[in-house]
Amino acid sequence: MLNKLIVFLVIGIFTIGIISISTISDQFANAGSTKKVHFTQTITSSQDPGQGHENHQLALILSPNEGTLYDGSMTFTSSDPVQIVVLHEITSQDAKGQPTWTVDGKTVYGLSLIDLKEKSGSFEFTGAALALHSPNSKEFTSTVSVDGWIRGQPTEVIMQKIELEKEDPSLFLSRANVPATIPMHKGIYNGNQVLYIITDGSDEDFAKTISGKQGWNVEVASAISNIPENTLQKIFIFKNGVKGDGIYGFQNEVFSSTPSQESQYSALNSVIEVTWKKGQKETIFESATDIITAQENGRIEFDETGIVLNTPQITWPDGTMKVRSDKEIFDDMQYGGGQIIEINKEEMTVTFVAHRGWGPDGRTIYYIVTDATPLGPAETMGVVSSPTSANLIAHSGAVDLFQFKNGIKGSGPLGYQAGIAGAALDDKNYSPMWRIYLVEWNDPESAKILETKADIDSFRADGLLSVSIARPLNSDHIVNCPFIDPFQ
Structure with missing residues (x-):
């Protein structure tokens, strides 16, 4: 009113x-x-x-x-x-x-x-x-x-x-949405090309190595190191063999699934390093099945590193992430309709819309959105559907992210103030996988701008707002939205 x-x-x-x-x-x-x-x-x-x-x-x-x-x-x-x-x-x-x-x-x-x-x-x-x-x-x-x-x-x-x-009161932050251009890598699935990005890694040294090679920061997310096996796919990285564009300078990485295998796909990958044994004729592998067969036949060795990478796929053999029809980025732009502005295959970069929010202590954070479950919210945001992520709903590999469903109008995904995360980059519990909670003011006209997790806890303790886990379509809701520095 x-x-x-x-x-x-x-x-x-x-x-x-x-x-x-x-x-x-x-x-x-x-x-x-x-x-x-x-x-x-x-x-x-x-x-x-x-x-x-x-x-x-x-x-x-x-x-x-x-x-x-x-x-x-x-x-x-x-x-x-x-x-x-x-x-x-x-x-x-x-x-x-x-x-x-x-x-x-x-x-x-x-x-x-x-x-x-x-x-x-x-x-x-x-x-x-x-x-x-x-x-x-x-x-x-x-x-x-x-x-x-x-x-x-x-x-x-x-x-x-x-x-x-x-x-009605509103708060549209400046630079609430900004472009984030991220380097892409070439991968392989069943003989066809995959283009993907690397945003997070569970191991600090490995994250630093990839950051140096791609010239763009891979964030450390130790919380994903113990992700359950049923939430991971495999990425095979080659330490020797045929020279190429892979992470170590050899053939391109091989994936065990793509978003087309919806029930199996995950952007979270268990890293398996592959080494050719001496005396073996080195060839280019084009599928996970061929790699596993070669390992069983003694031609190559596996190092199951225990490292987990967040490697969202941008394009795959028969699909691609949705590209926004409107290329203009502005503070009060619609949250849905796709998260990508441009896929540049010549420069091997992809430009996402990075969304602004608050970390748990009120510091500014930016994040992109790559995939989600269930299907409805994923389609609304224009990202990949990843049902396996639902396995994280009660797991420490997912962190709480609070979004507002009423109160102060703003640039949040539901049209109200920007959200507040339960962890930020460099926090030990940081993860790119987010469990969404909804914050609702009991009296929307008395709503105030909240900037920290402590703000939410305080107003909740005073009975002024309620917090509930989001369950769209009565389903577990997890979103892969890695935090990034869009200005690097």
Whole structure:
């Protein structure tokens, strides 16, 4: 339901409107094209709308407006230590390394940030806007007195009392969705080519080796080292033999299944290293069956390493992951419809949409989505169906990921705020396999932005929200969404 709200609007203020100063209109004295401004006002901060400042608080004192310049002095007292922000009107071409502030990435302001680390003070200013700022998410209240001048256009600041419709609260993070370009490898299944990526490994040294070879980080996920056998397929990696493009410089890796063998396929692979014995005629193997036969005949040796790799297949002999029809990536784009923007076979790269969320301690994380179970959610997201993943529903090889089904609108998969993970990269319990829980506010109108697992636990203990395991189609729900650094 939309609520009616009476607000004060400064003509020319950003459409997001951070605060209103209801007493300014009668405190300007005409001086030709220059106006005198002097007022005292108590203001409460709100979320900073600037890109990269989503977890900060801002109290706008003098709003930016094209062609307007303020100068004068300001004295303040605040409930918390604050920083002083002065914005400067520049063009995007002028932004050449200096700190900037922008809401939409188009209109850019130079940013002067004066960190007094004090609850009160005085400051002389000249610029296109003036504000108080806090680098954390806690709301603060300040009383400010301003004495100065406004120059340029507009020649008047007009205050109007108008009736607006207040939309449901929302939080669309900046860079909520970004491209992540990942190197692909060539593999083989029954004599045909497979293209796949490597995102995670259970062994740190092995992950470092592959990271160096592919020039893209393979994350360490020790939690998948004891994945049950019925959730794994096999990948055969060659340590000698015919030269080629494989991980060790020999023939391409061989897989035991592809997504076409839906009941068997898993992106999680048990690594078997293959070594040709001396005196044997080296050939190229094209199937897991041929490899096993050669091992039984004594031509090759196996090293069942115990290492598990997350190797989602991008293309296989009779299929491919869905590529989005809309190639544009933006903050509030639809979550479904495919997770891939481009498969570039010439450059041997694939570009995923990387989604932003929060780690358990509130740090930013990004993840891609490659496969899921059951079939319905997998098809909705445009990823591979992997029923074997359901074997992890009660296993430590899967970690909890909390998604919101009501409350603050945002860029999460269900249309609400971004999710919160139970582990982050470098955590001992990190895994690319996620057990999904749904967070539901008992009173959606009282919903707040949550950023940590402790936030969820606290509000749940207070009876303000409920948490339940997701069971779409009354089925166990596991999603393979490896955490990555999309900016490497």
